[in-house]
Amino acid sequence: MKRLAVLLFSEEGLGWGRLLFSTFLITLIGCSTNQSAEEKAQASADSAAACIADGMPSRAAAIRQTTSGPALGTGTTTGMVWVPGGNFLMGADEFVDARPVHPVSVKGFWMDEHEVTNAEFARFVAATGYKTIAERPLNPADYPGVPAEQLVPGSAVFTPPSQKVSLENPLRWWQYVKGASWLHPYGPSSTLKGHETEPVVHVSYEDALAYANWAGKRLPTEAEWEFAAQGGKGNRTYYWGTELKPNGKWVANIYQGSFPDHNTSEDGFTGVAPVKSFAPNPYGLYDMDGNVWEWCQDFYRPDYYAKLVKDNPKGPSDSYDPDEPGAVKRVQRGGSFLCSDEYCIRYKAGSRGKGEVTSGSNNLGFRCVRDK
Numbered sequence: 001m002k003r004l005a006v007l008l009f010s011e012e013g014l015g016w017g018r019l020l021f022s023t024f025l026i027t028l029i030g031c032s033t034n035q036s037a038e039e040k041a042q043a044s045a046d047s048a049a050a051c052i053a054d055g056m057p058s059r060a061a062a063i064r065q066t067t068s069g070p071a072l073g074t075g076t077t078t079g080m081v082w083v084p085g086g087n088f089l090m091g092a093d094e095f096v097d098a099r100p101v102h103p104v105s106v107k108g109f110w111m112d113e114h115e116v117t118n119a120e121f122a123r124f125v126a127a128t129g130y131k132t133i134a135e136r137p138l139n140p141a142d143y144p145g146v147p148a149e150q151l152v153p154g155s156a157v158f159t160p161p162s163q164k165v166s167l168e169n170p171l172r173w174w175q176y177v178k179g180a181s182w183l184h185p186y187g188p189s190s191t192l193k194g195h196e197t198e199p200v201v202h203v204s205y206e207d208a209l210a211y212a213n214w215a216g217k218r219l220p221t222e223a224e225w226e227f228a229a230q231g232g233k234g235n236r237t238y239y240w241g242t243e244l245k246p247n248g249k250w251v252a253n254i255y256q257g258s259f260p261d262h263n264t265s266e267d268g269f270t271g272v273a274p275v276k277s278f279a280p281n282p283y284g285l286y287d288m289d290g291n292v293w294e295w296c297q298d299f300y301r302p303d304y305y306a307k308l309v310k311d312n313p314k315g316p317s318d319s320y321d322p323d324e325p326g327a328v329k330r331v332q333r334g335g336s337f338l339c340s341d342e343y344c345i346r347y348k349a350g351s352r353g354k355g356e357v358t359s360g361s362n363n364l365g366f367r368c369v370r371d372k
Helices: 001-011 015-034 038-047 118-128 205-214 222-230
Strands: 080-083 086-090 101-104 109-112 154-158 172-178 295-300 328-334 351-358
Touching: 015 118, 015 328, 080 222, 080 295, 086 222, 109 222, 118 205, 222 295, 295 351
Parallel strands: none
Antiparallel strands: 080 109, 086 101, 154 172, 295 328, 328 351
């Protein structure tokens, strides 16, 4: 991984902007060598790009110096809705790592009615002084041969190309942007002014966990998230129903048009939408489809569903992704504004995403839950 980062830096015209993608390139290489025929077919079905179920590249896994933040929150249920416990069918036969569809029972819990917003995350930072991983310096010792001045904090930003490109290389539309973070979503010159009610982005799993601890809450299990997203309506094609556009209307913030070069914005948004821009589900939860991916507390393993844990499953005891065996990954759910039937179809009901725990991007956020 480090050697590949050095090679990336040495190539003319690439420079520091490719640091983020050193591990992601390894992921792509792994896709072509370690997958079964069925897994390769699934990758092709998900999108025209290999292994893009998680939809974003990984940040350098060497950044580990994080704190959970003091638990200063009150644990209030203000802004949360009660999700009753019950039985449901979890998973989706359409996706290899979401098979088999199986019965699961979860207890009732409180859930944030929408993703954590910039304004809410700002209150956490003001109270604790927390620095997200995207804001922290990179350690030159982890990148021998790379000039220290090129190791600049930042995060992944979706940057559409000017024309249609092959979907086989995500580097054509993802860039590691110097200075990008939750506070500056598109780079140093961008701010949160006017975007206070949008979901906070560029948050890693560790950042989301720190916020949840401070707020007296926790991150949802994957089973809780899917149960809540179904809204008591059962296992369907989409969490909102069986039709992509009920009554001819877009009901979630996903991608329309030619990916990645031309978003027609038929749903009203090119990027992240303010929370509550679309109607809630029957439980009163907003944006369980699209807008931003959401972290869950479960470790990711593609074979976990085969164990058929039925009673309040909390995920496996460790992480394993055959595409990137050395990375620690957690489950992500719901898809984002970059998902469509043309690319990254894992916004569909029952599907799963995955992300390395220190990674963030401008289409990744979270919401919290609280026990009764």
